[in-house]
Structure formats: C-alpha cells, structure tokens
Amino acid sequence: MNKAELIDAIAAESKLTKADSKRALDAFLNATGKALKKGESVVLIGFGSFKTATRAARNGRNPQTGKVIKIKAKKVVKFKAGAELTKKVK
Incomplete structure (x- = not known):
C-alpha cells in the first residue's frame, strides 16, 4: 500500500x-x-511504538571491490508492533 x-x-x-x-x-x-x-517516542496503544536509537559506527565492506569502509554512527527509527496489530497480522 x-x-x-x-x-x-x-x-x-x-x-x-x-x-x-x-x-x-x-x-x-x-x-x-x-x-x-x-x-x-510515539506510542499508539494497540498499534505500536516508534522510537529512535543510535546505531554505532562500524566497519563494512564494499561489495564491488571488497574494500573495508567505515560506516558512521547515526540515529535510526525503530518500530515495535503492539499486541492488537500483531493479532490482526496473524
């Protein structure tokens, strides 16, 4: 959708x-x-909750060259489904 x-x-x-x-x-x-x-955080009872988390800096790999690259730390949004939404999906 x-x-x-x-x-x-x-x-x-x-x-x-x-x-x-x-x-x-x-x-x-x-x-x-x-x-x-x-x-x-944004909490919608029954639907779920949105919150931010910090993803730590880490090493990655360029898939084309295989070279190791540094990936910077950043904020990401996480969603956790509520009980009612989980029941509707099952």
Missing part, C-alpha cells in the same frame, strides 16, 4: 474527504517526525 492508497482507505473508513484524509495523514507524519527528532 502506498500513500495514495492509504489516503483512500482512510477516507473510506472515516467518511472524510480525500483532501481531509491527506491533511490528517500529513499532520500525523509531521508530528511523529518532530517528536522523534526531539528524541521522544
């Missing part, structure tokens, strides 16, 4: 217009991004 399909699904489920659904989805994505950037 891509973003356009998700907007269509939100509109159908919530009886909102597609334009309102797009604004709601964009607002959610912006708010989530801002919270994660500040180092906060």
Whole structure:
C-alpha cells in the first residue's frame, strides 16, 4: 500500500474527504517526525511504538571491490508492533 492508497482507505473508513484524509495523514507524519527528532517516542496503544536509537559506527565492506569502509554512527527509527496489530497480522 502506498500513500495514495492509504489516503483512500482512510477516507473510506472515516467518511472524510480525500483532501481531509491527506491533511490528517500529513499532520500525523509531521508530528511523529518532530517528536522523534526531539528524541521522544510515539506510542499508539494497540498499534505500536516508534522510537529512535543510535546505531554505532562500524566497519563494512564494499561489495564491488571488497574494500573495508567505515560506516558512521547515526540515529535510526525503530518500530515495535503492539499486541492488537500483531493479532490482526496473524
């Protein structure tokens, strides 16, 4: 499912217009991004939680040349599915 399909699904489920659904989805994505950037976690009970973690610097290998390269440390976003979402997927 891509973003356009998700907007269509939100509109159908919530009886909102597609334009309102797009604004709601964009607002959610912006708010989530801002919270994660500040180092906060976003917890949606039943759905799951988003949080940031720091991935340590490490050595990697260029697959074309086999040469060892250094990969810098960086922040990554992690998602852990909630119990209700896990049940729906099974």
